[in-house]
Amino acid sequence: MNSFDGLHPVIGGRxxxxDGDGRVLLDGRRPAAGDGVARAITALVVHGLSPDAPERGIAVDQTNTSVIVDDRFVVKIVGRWAAADRAGHLLERLGDAGSDDVARVHGRVAWRHPELGESTLAIVTEYLPGAEDGWTWAVDDVVAAVERGLDGPGDPAWPSTLGAQVARIHDVLGADASPSGADAASARRDRAADALARAVAAGEGAAGERLRNRREALARDIRSLEGTAPGLEFPIHGDLHLGQVLASPDPGAADGRRYTLIDFDGDPQLDAADRERADAAARDVAHLLVSLDLISAVAQKRLGRPDDRAWSWADRARAELLAAYRAELSRAELFDAALLPGFEAEQLAAELHYADRFLPPWRYAPDAAITHRYASTNETPESPWTPPPFEPTST
Incomplete structure (x- = not known):
């Protein structure tokens, strides 16, 4: 692994x-495409890179900065100290195992800081031309399926593909899984209960009414975590949803796509220490199952109406993904399906709370999934869920 040394090393002339908040800066600012830094980093791990190789940015809002270099490489430069240590380590493990389920890692560049120690500064991976994340390609597929009136036959096949991919990744990362602590069940229950309490406290308007009517159903699933076995844990993805799955053109694939899992940084809603902790495989699976429901909600927004056919698709997709995961997982002891109901309830509550705090336009999606999946007590008058008007902007 290549590295820079010193309190203020110079990279690409910058x-x-x-800073005091842990932000990584170049000439006092965030790195950006065109400043030559990503090119200089790439040159450390890729031989023969042209000194004037072009740089261009990836137009998404990110904690870190990702730059495409020479239309062949993606350089992810951390926004904060130690932000990519976890991802770099896990991606290298998967790369060493020959995994094609993640982008190929060309190299990792470290920074040896005299006061803070050593940490990953940047990761250089392959660039996937034409790649889109699942909030685009998956929604397009579901909208098309609903509009064609499909009911099983002709459904997109990718839920099974993703289930098998996650199983292979878990087999690699779980090779040295260890037993969870004796208090794992109560700790998981408490974490999930806290997520639900925060969501209820923050909930407002029609979404808050629907949540309060379903609080007991969500809490019942969360309480089910009390009776689960400690099981095994290992470093999972931690923030697995369809937005973390890129689809890029692949003429050799059955459906013409290659699916690649990205961003192994862990759950951004957790602090750094919690993101680093090992966890149960079922959490990744639960998060991905929840995201299928969220995709259904986004598709209904795109369609401009509630549509039960989108939920029927989600039912089939969830079953297919889970069946493929179980069939592909060679270490069956890594996965405990009894954890799924509690983890799914927690994730939906966390999604709703995140939307209430940071991204109100996203509230409709977890609200839809909660309203659809959980029984109402009807204690609070509520209006039916309907999608907001569609606008051609990112969700």
Whole structure:
């Protein structure tokens, strides 16, 4: 692994620093496409790179900065100290195992800081031309399926593909899984109960009414975590949803796509120490199952109406993904399906709370899934869920 050393090393003619809040800066600013830094980093791990190789940015809002270099490489430069240590380690493990389920890692560049120690500064991976994340390609597929009136036959096949991919990744990352602590069940229950309490406290308007009517159903699933076995844990993806799955053109694949899992940084809603902790495989699976329901909600927004056919698709997709995961997982002891109801309830509550705090336009999606999946007590008058008007902007 290549590295830079010193308090203020120079990269591509720019001075690297860490401010008092842990932000990684170049000449006092965030790195950006065109400043030459991503090219200089790539040159450390890729031989023969042209000194004037072009840089262009990836137009998404990110904690870190990702730059495409020479239309062949993606350089992910951390926004905060130690933000990519976890991802770099896990991606290298998967790369060493020959995994094609993640983008190929060309190299990792470290920074040896005299006061903070050593940490990953950047990761260089392959660039996938034409790649889109699942909030685009998966929604397009579901909208098309609903509009064609499909009911099983002709459904997109990718839920099974993703289930098998996650199983293979878990087999690699779970090779040295260890037993969870004796208090794992109560700790999981408490974490999930806290997520639900925060969502209820923050909930407002029609979404808050629907949530309060379903609080007991969600809490019942969360309480089911009390009776689960400690099981095994290992470093999972931690933030697995369809937005973390890129689809890129692949003429050799059955459906013409290659699916690649990205962003192994862990759950951004957790603090750094919690993101680093090992966890149960079922959490990744639960998050991915929840995201199928969220995709259904986004598709209904795109369609401009509630449509039960989108939920029927989600039912089939969830079953197919889970069946493929179980069939592909060679270490069956890594996965405990009894954890799924509690983890799914927690994830939906966390999604709703995140939307209430940071992204109100996203509230409709977890609201839809909760309203659809959980029984109402009807204690609070509520209006039916309907999608907001569609606008051609990112969700």
């Amino acid at each position: 001075v690297l620093s860490v």
